[in-house]
Amino acid sequence: MNPRLTFDVPSDVHQLLSYPFMVNALEAASVVAVMAAVVGWFMVLRGETFAGHTLSMMSFPGAAAAALAGLPLAAGYFAFCALGAVIIAGAAELGGAARQAQRSAVIGAVGAGALAAGYLLLSLYGGVLESLESLLFGSILGVTRGEVLTLALVALGVMAFLAVVARPLFFASVDGPLARASRVPVRALAVAFLLVLGLAVAATVQITGVLLVFALLVAPAGIARELTPRIGVSLALSVLIGLLIAWVGLGLSYFTNYSPGFFSTTLAIVLFALARAARSLPVR
């Protein structure tokens, strides 16, 4: 059967859900979208966008190493992203004396180095051509029930952690010195957040691919931030936008046979541009 978009919503949704692989993909994407939107919201607030970028690069050699060792890809993703989080946390400590330019050179070198290592491992594995594209740009195929469960567990853990530390983390992100003076453990929070970000990125990568993580991690929070200054509203909006981006990407990909990445990222940039434009309009 060739799926065809009929613009009759119930029938389209029925078509979407008629294959188990599509149900798995949609569930996994929804779980990941909610988690990525919340973690990404804090990431944008803390100005750690490029840490997220580098963590996603780290996941590429992780997946390749896991494939080479015959382990499940998810194991490689989580292990390498956690490692990346530790490295970035360490580099932030070192970087105190280094100049800003040096630091960006380090980030650039680490990112390129991670991708180079991943490509090397993948070549050694010999599976370059089929898996490369889906590793880098995501794919709607091949999400199993087990993976959906793992993702859901990770998402639960991440959300529970954020729920517990939300208040001090917000305080520490907005005004570090004042938080420190009020005995909030700012440094411990920073390291813990990086680790959680690593987990979230490792989970997101499995849906969006290594290179398109920002579609779910940065875009929803960036758009929500443009629309409202209120914390709760903006967090909720970010989750809704994340789900919309994930669903539209998967749905259109299913009906057109093109990769979900193009649709997700295009929707993200269009929404972002609209939000920007709306904000610059005069307020009545």
Next chain:
Amino acid sequence: MPFSGFLGNALLAGSCIALLSGLIGWFVVLRGQVFAGDALSHVAFTGALAAAAAGLDLRVGLFAATVLVALLLGVLGERARSDDVTIGIVFVWTLGLGVLFLDLFNSGAAGANGTIAARTLFGSIFGLTAGEARLAALLAAGTAVALLAIGRPLLFASIDPPLAAASRVPVRALGLAFLVLLGLDAAEATQAVGALLLLGLLAAPAGAAHRLTANPYRGMALAMAIALLSTWIGLALSYWISGIPPGSAVIGVAVAFYALTIAI
């Protein structure tokens, strides 16, 4: 010539591209424009795949896309100081667009699936023909000469923009010209080490050189030397040990050099 055939071609093109990337990378790190280099490398990927999908020579897409976006960055960069969220969303859209072109290309040319992505993203320097290598070398040399021609005022404008502007150095025009040269280098380096890895060739040797010396001329020479050495060692490694892709080897060696300078 001791090296003929594909290894000779790779050495010729790779050496020229390495020298150019080392030199331009030194300015990139000095000016804090590593992320502009990152952006242009993403664009290189999309440009190459757009050309592939349209059935044109990859290099047409590479050069057209990178130079256009470099101009755009230069013009917009002055007025709108873009934050990392904007950059992130634009990045990811550029790559998303690249994926669409990849799909279009794959559905057009059955059987070529995957190779084009691997070639553009991670380079295919051993696949260059003699003519392509010579052209790449000439373009790299031309770009390097252009950069050296504006080198002194660019250095001044990078280190102290207000003072340079007061001394009637055209800071804005220089910034724009530099971004265009960076775009040309990104298009060149994509052929050697690929769109995803060229940032390593820009950032790692230059970062190492900046750590080792504050003297600009010594720094530029050092960055070029490290880039050249990384390329030679990397190409040798991937030539003698089968299974190691050249792009990975070159970047691996360059990053190792950088790590070494941080460690000592």
